[in-house]
Structure formats: structure tokens, C-alpha cells
Amino acid sequence: MEALKLELKNKIITTLNLEDIAVEDIADNDALFGDGLGLDSIDALELIVILDKDYGIKLVDPKEGKTIFQSIESMAAYISANRTK
């Protein structure tokens, strides 16, 4: 699980081009959207593609995203339980 969290942090920084943010700056329970990392709706689409492309998870209900993408912790838990690759 720890390895997956680290992997997700690196992916988010690279994919979303968060130039000023390092892995250490993102705590596992930090909010990814809003007051936390400050991601927006376009970033949400990027995260959905990461789930699909890298872990074989297709989000059928977009409302699920709100819970899944709450933090690195919640993302890692969802991926661990549902990944197909």
C-alpha cells in the first residue's frame, strides 16, 4: 500500500505538472481538491484516465469520484480493491 501511495503521488505530480510540489509535500490524507492540493475539474479528468490506463479501473458513476479522489489514502484504497492490472 505504501508503495502504491508513493507511486500515485509521483504520477499526480508528473501528469498534472505540479512543478513546485514534491512527494513529501503531499500527506496521505491531504485533500486533493479545494483547500488541499488545489486540483480542479480538468485534473479530475486526468485522474480518471490514470485509473483507467494504469490500473484498469473504469469509473461508471462520476459521483464515485468525489469519494475516491478525496485523498491519496482513499485513492490507494480504491485502487487496491478494484484494480485489474
Added chain:
Amino acid sequence: MKKTYINGVGCISTQKTFDTVFLEDAVYNQNDNILSVVSPVYKDFIAPAAARRMAKGVKNGIVASALAMKDAHAENVDAIITGTGLGCIEDSEKFLKNILDNNEEFLTPTAFIQSTHNTVGAQIALTMQCKGYNFTYVNGAVSFESALLDAKMQLEENEANSILVGGVDENGDYTMELFKLAKRVKQESEQPFTLLAPKTIGSVHGEGASFFVLESEKKDTTYAEILDVQIINTLEENEIETEITTFLKANNVEVSAVDAIVLGFNGDVKFDSYYKRLTENTFSDTPQLYYKHLCGEYDTASAFGLWMASKIIKLQEIPEIVKVNSVKKSAYNTILLYNQLSGKNHSFTLLSK
């Protein structure tokens, strides 16, 4: 009919054209066939959250326009008009590569939304909160002149009092490889790339963004008045002298009254003959200047030429590095610019103090 004054300039180029006076740090790079911009500190101009999705062309456009606005002591403008040849080619390449690499799946909007040609003009407008006329011209090597002409006509007809006009282009890795294959960019083996003594076709490629605040009123910050801009799509080499003298006559300017001619020499042995006809004949007694050895060739490189000419008129000095001949004048009050690319898209721009 109102006049058109250049009241502020800003330039990001392959030279350090910010935080400098006028090309005092300029370097004539003869070893590289593709030149990249000397980047400013983007964070000083663009919030990091906004900058993270911007390609360098967008960032350069925003910084160059901010410099021009500051230079003109202007808070806002009535219109923003941009010229670009290839637009945001870096993000276009990225998006197309994603389509191919992922078999048309997993496409995200990030690269797509900023890959259109009008992204630069749009982002400048968003940054400045300018809700006025916003237009982008994509007309090859006269993209910038098309924007300039539009702005000039709007100021003359009193449809606007202040307009931000610029030319911007960026290099894309894949596009540069294609340009090399098409011999539009010189091959690595042909170095050193001495621009005024070419033996091969193609040119050294560059990128950059040059913006100008044009206003109908003369101010303390004024660089020059734009007397006229003319665009001609196709000209034979033996027609260039007649066309350029006709252009001057239409503006009641004698050849002898031109204090300097700024030429778009780019080192292409096939098409630099257009310029040579002028330097060896009509303008042999005129100070002759060039600039593409400093900024490289690209569709809107002529905007760098206008930036240079504006500086010369304001500062009344010509850096040695841009001189083609040694003819001097006591003052530089009237400057003519001529540019073309591959024998097409000819443009004349006439400036006066």
C-alpha cells in the same frame, strides 16, 4: 484619420531581450540549427497554478505582453490582436502523440485545450481581464503583419484607442524534425551557420514572442509611428525593387530618406537573393540591418525585427551585431522593414520617429 504609435514594447526571444537595454548581451550562435528562447522567470508574471498547464509559447506571450503594457504605462487595452504561424504546436504535438500512443483512448483535455492557435491571445485577455476584440491571424510569414494591419486600421478608424498586438511562435520537437527532413531547417552537418554567406537552403529556426502597445496618441513612452504596412503574397525577384519603391512613393518617402532598412535575411541561399537585390542596388547607400541570426527564422520573426527597429528609433543607436554594411546616418528617424519567407508572404513596414 488617426495615427498609430508604438507606445510600449516587450520581447522574449532567443536573446536576453528582457532586463537589458538593447541587445548588449546578444550572441550570434553559429553552431545550432534550432534556437530556443532565453526564458524569463515566469513565476514573476504568471501564477504557478495557471502556468502549469501552459506551453512555453503561451507563457512567452503573456510575459512579452506584460512587458509591453508596463513599458507603455498602460493598464488595459481596447483589443488584443495576435499573429502566429504554428500556434501552440508543442501541445498540438502532445495531444496528437497521445492519440497515436493510446490508440485513440485515454485522451485528456489538458493538452487539447491549450493547443489551439488562439490560446495565446485568449490567455493574455484572461490575465488582463480584457473583454474587448480578440483576434488571432494565422497567415504564415505575414501572420504578424496581418495583426498589425488590423490594429492600424482600427486605430485609424477610431474603433479603438489602444491595441495590444503581437507575434508569437514556439518550437515543437516533432515539427522541427519534419522541418529538417523538408530542408526548411539547415542540417547539423552544415555548421557553422553563417547567415550572410549561405551555401545551402533552409535556415536556422527560432522561436519567440514580441508584443506592442499601439495607441492613437503620442506619449512620452512613444517609440515610433507606424506609417504603413503592406502585405504581398507573391512577388518575383525582379519585381521587388519596383514594389518597394512604389510603397515608399505612396507614403511620400524617397529612398534617400530611409535612414535604415531592416531585412529578413535568413541564410537560405535560394531566397536571400530578394534581399541582396535591394542591398546591392536600391539601398546600397542606406544602412542595412538584419536580425534573424539573433532570433532565428519563424513565421512571426518579423515581430522581432519590428521590436529592433522601434528600439533603434527611440534610442538612436544601432548595435554592431545587426549591421550588414558600414553606412551610417546622423539620425535614424525613418526605418523600412522588408521580410519574406521562401519567396512568399512579402511584407513592408514603414516606421517614422
